[in-house]
Amino acid sequence: MTKRAEAKYKIDRRLGQNIWGRPKSPVNRREYGPGQHGQRRKGKLSDFGTQLRAKQKLKGYYGNISERQFRKYYAEAIRLRGDSGDNLIGLLERRLDAVIYRAKFVSTVFAARQFINHGHVKVNGKRVNIASYQVKVGDVVEVKEASRQLTLVLEAVGLAERDVPDYFEVDHGKFTAKMTRVPLPREVPYPVQMEPNLVIEFYSR
Incomplete structure (x- = not known):
């Protein structure tokens, strides 16, 4: 921690x-x-x-x-x-840890940073372990297959306290997320x- x-x-x-x-x-x-x-x-x-x-x-x-x-x-x-x-x-919204948090693959942005540092995330099929990595519009971010059944991931997906913003396309069945556009502050x-x-x-x- x-x-x-x-x-x-x-x-x-x-x-x-x-x-x-x-x-x-x-x-x-x-x-x-x-x-x-x-x-x-x-x-x-x-x-x-x-x-x-x-x-x-x-x-x-x-x-x-x-x-x-x-x-x-x-x-x-x-x-x-x-x-x-x-x-x-x-x-800031294009940071990889922010994307993982927005997609509800983890419950906090702090957990997102640790999740990425431990090698659980891929971008366009390649493992990325840098939380500040800048995701581009259209990049496919995914949770590594071996990590999809981790308790923190399953609990985060089920959280009802927040929704995925509409500038992301997220498939919780495939554990993938894609930023469709860069948001304006009022949309975040x-x-x-x-x-x-x-x-x-x-x-x-």
Whole structure:
């Protein structure tokens, strides 16, 4: 178990939001932050604080990506044509761990990262063990045949708490998923509001 996976509910409590929409999130019971100072009254956030919070929330949602890697996504997002906020979300949704999570082959994005690292996933018939691998529209992502009966896979497929977004074609009988298009931020089923434009503003200061 990685340190990030162990600390995933601390992210919820620190931000004061159930960012994955999980029923077991401690925010459902305690809306204050973790630690001895968690119940202090919070003042109004500055513009910088609001931007920082938006960045922490988006970064945390995708498995608490490292700051170095997240900054690379920002650099790529502003390099591409079109709205930088839309580009940022598109890049994050094309991560292989995000695809595995969206397809409901595992129950959390943290589990998706570990699942990929352990060699359970193929892209276009070739094994890929890099969670940040960028899936292209039309790529076929599949769970390796020997891994399809793992308990975590079977339990995730049966989860009723979230649906597969319509920008994926998923066959749970064959354990395959294909991204049909890169989504816009409003199409991504975030349990809480994400503000990618504030993230762009944070890095472009």
